[in-house]
Amino acid sequence: MNSKELLCVCTDARHMSALSPAEMQGWTILTVPTLSAAAHALRERRYLVGLLVDVVGPPHLMGEVELFLNHHRDVSWIAVVEPGLVQLPAYRDLVARHMADYHTRPVDSERLAFTLGHAYGHAMLCDAALPVAAPPTRLTGTSPAIERLRAQIHKVAGVNAPVLIWGESGSGKEVAAQAIHEASPRAAGAFVPINCGAIPANLIQSELFGHQRGAFTGATKDKAGLIETAAGGTVFLDEIADLPKDLQSNLLRFLQEKTIYRIGSTRSISVDVRIIAASHVKLQDAVAEGAFREDLYYRLNVLPLTVPPLRERKSDLPRLADELFNSFLRETGGRVKGFSNCAMDAMMRHEWPGNVRELLNRIRYAMVMADGAVITAADLGLLPDGSDQLGQALDRSREKAERTALLTSLERCGRNVSQAARSLGVSRTTIYRLMEKHAISR
Ligand SMILES: Nc1ncnc2c1ncn2[C@@H]1O[C@H](COP(=O)(O)OP(=O)(O)OP(=O)(O)O)[C@@H](O)[C@H]1O
Ligand SMILES: [Mg+2]
Structure with missing residues (x-):
């Protein structure tokens, strides 16, 4: 029978007693002392489950731990931590976002072995359900532009x-x-x-x-x-x-x-x-x-x-985006479930100067960086719907407020430009410029 593989990151060898040999029968365990050694091990081999013993502890390591976990979302991580730590919001947040489960000291070896086995089984299940990671190599799309290309390809293929x-x-x-x-x-x-x-x-x-x-x-x-x-x-x-x-x-x-x-x-x-x-x-x-x-x-x-170019076949975009998303699911661990409606709208509005490669890069980046279960327009680095209108509305109210302030001040000062400038804290030149801009006569 194939043994289950566990990657264990344990900074202090004395704490390895958390894993009892009797309970961990059937597992092959690779123990490494640092996160960089763990990253190296993960480059060499795929592990479905990882155990972090006391790694989530030292505050100065928090950034490093977060970075490491962000890069290795396809592993189900279980943490062993000191009991007080999970009361602290920052640690709680890290554990909640990145861990499949956690155990506090003193560790119950039997329970820990059960958790690891359960995480392994679940990871196997998810892994089998995910499609193999590979960007599509076929020409996706049914837009008139792509259909035309497909017909041409068919004709030139035989020659x-x-x-x-x-x-x-x-x-x-x-x-x-x-x-x-x-x-x-x-x-x-x-x-x-x-x-x-x-x-x-x-x-x-x-x-x-x-x-x-x-x-x-x-x-x-x-x-x-x-x-x-x-x-x-x-x-x-x-x-x-x-x-x-x-x-x-x-x-x-x-x-x-x-x-x-x-x-x-x-x-x-x-x-x-x-x-x-x-x-x-x-x-x-x-x-x-x-x-x-x-x-x-x-x-x-x-x-x-x-x-x-992609901008001339936007009707293909939803299908292309879904295909690319699916092709990266395995790599990103299936944590993100899809695109929000806003994200899809933003993609349809974008002009895609870098074409399908840009789409691919934005989706891959968003799948790694997204905080929530669905990809937002911001995750894709695109402006959400309405942001343009919001900007225009802000500009309009700023203009309105500027005109009102100018008129009020001029009225109070009997249309004396020097006094109005002093009361508003600007130069006379600015007042003249603003009067011209807002079509206010002297
Ligand atoms: N119609 C399509 N359907 C599916 N995937 C596509 C399609 N067009 C492009 N791609 C994907 O987009 C990426 C870029 O495509 P490709 O390398 O063929 O473009 P290119 O024009 O040769 O780009 P470059 O100018 O960068 O060499 C590839 O990963 C490819 O799989
Ligand atoms: Mg090319």
Whole structure:
């Protein structure tokens, strides 16, 4: 039988007696002395249940404990604390927000073992109910813009010619490229994404085309490039505008001849791959600036596709948001249950300059940081509904109060500007400016 795993953080080894060996049979226990050791252990392995013995005690550690617990919400934590501590609001709050349960000293080992077993069983149950964490790789959405894209993807998938995808950052260019590959006769082959902007210029040639042993210092053996490893499949060249000019020539030659040369070799190798390229800058502009070869542009731009920005397919947003939310549930422990209506309204109003990637980042952040059971507009870093109107209403009443104060003061001073300025504690220039602003004649 698999044993239950427990991560125990115990700053003082003498207090480990809280766990009686007899009661803890069937458990494998890893005991660590510090929170950083616990964080390390949690990076290595997944624990469903954790025990904090006296860690929640020292006041100077409160911030550190809170930070640690915020990062590890997917563990069911049980705390062992001194009895007086839970009377203090700050400790009570910490325990209430982050602990599945707590025990005060003196510890009843039998009861503690029961609590740990119960927490473990419950965590297993929740874990099985949560979907596996992975952001969606499929093109979600039924908006006219996405349906149009889907139809285009379907058409270009059957053809072997290069595809050039344009779309704003984070709009889903890679998802679209993957969808083309999966709908193509090459689906059984590899889909190899290469971000031309992320690989250092001096490495990119060897990464793409491979090298022969001895071609340069450090080339100790022959190495196939990414294009070769994608044989039978698709190479996705993301951020193609970042490809250095000399490599643009190499790529052009590959597109024309379907053969590559590894660095240091004169032997041509024929490779059967389809090229899909993507860019968030308009390649025509790069061509006009002389940064991108025109002949390569025409070679790549055989089948152009545009991925629409998220703001042009807002009707897809609720479904996308739900999918992204579900994909992070396991990571965040299923503590947050969904979006508030306000949060959903705020998402529908936002313009999403960073597109789906921005949506993904905001949701992931909100799921970790939300205090309540549902995500609010503030958790997403968006303005709640009505805040604009509230701001405008405040501005209006401020203007009204300003006009009334000015008029009253001028009346009292017999329209003497110097006296009115003194009585209001402002300069004469300010009074003249305000009179002009509020259309008050002298
Ligand atoms: N229609 C969609 N349905 C589901 N998920 C999507 C969709 N579009 C994008 N995503 C998700 O959004 C994220 C960004 O998508 P992707 O990497 O394809 O965008 P990109 O345009 O290549 O972005 P970048 O410009 O940052 O390279 C990914 O995690 C992807 O899974
Ligand atoms: Mg991309």
